[in-house]
């Protein structure tokens with residue numbers, strides 16, 4: 001398929017102009033989708049980084065075998081209660097904070113720039129899809145590198161953090177006016193921030209920039225079926241297919257393995 005010039009102009013040019021690694025997420029109208037000829041299989045035509053390559057470090061991945069790393073410390077977070085502006089850029093529900101919060105990673109500060117949702121989840125556990133995933137995106141102001149905390153949701157009891165957003169009112173369409181959520185602390189979205197999986201990856205939407213340190217919380221959160229239906233009804237399928245690890249190792253505060261993986265340790269394989 002020949003390059004889509006319209007897509008190149010609308011996606012690549014703003015990226016170059018503003019030097020913003022998540023610029024595609026900042027545009028008002030989405031240039032990609034999750035189905036058809038703007039779906040994930042064609043994202044590589046919009047941004048070459050999204051294309052499958054032997055040494056690519058793309059996301060999401062299946063979390064299956066995790067090497068325990070005793071040096072991984074609990075996440076170092078300084079979280080402020082602030083108002084957030086919720087909007088719908090056409091492919092997710094996104095919230096932008098009024099006041100910054102900070103994640104310190106190896107003594108390097110990353111500032112909270114936004115959070116957003118995917119249904120189903122993007123990261124899988126032993127090939128199984130949780131119902132939803134929250135991405136809390138932090139960015140280093142100097143390098144523009146990102147650190148994203150992922151929270152996986154299973155259906156269960158109602159979730160207080162999601163209830164706050166639902167009470168404020170989710171923007172249903174890209175044309176819906178932004179919604180202000182007062183006095184929200186993103187910490188209420190997190191489960192146990194001392195237990196997580198981490199690996200080097202990418203944005204899961206074009207331009208698929210490979211500058212993301214992923215931090216997926218080990219303990220899933222719960223959400224009620226009604227809460228799931230409310231998000232799912234707006235988002236539909238907005239999860240990217242699983243990407244190959246290409247030799248990457250997923251480290252964790254705890255080990256993770258399953259029986260079928262043990263065969264992989266045989267010396268003759």
Ligand SMILES: [Zn+2]
Pocket residue numbers: 116117118135204
């Ligand atoms: Zn995301």
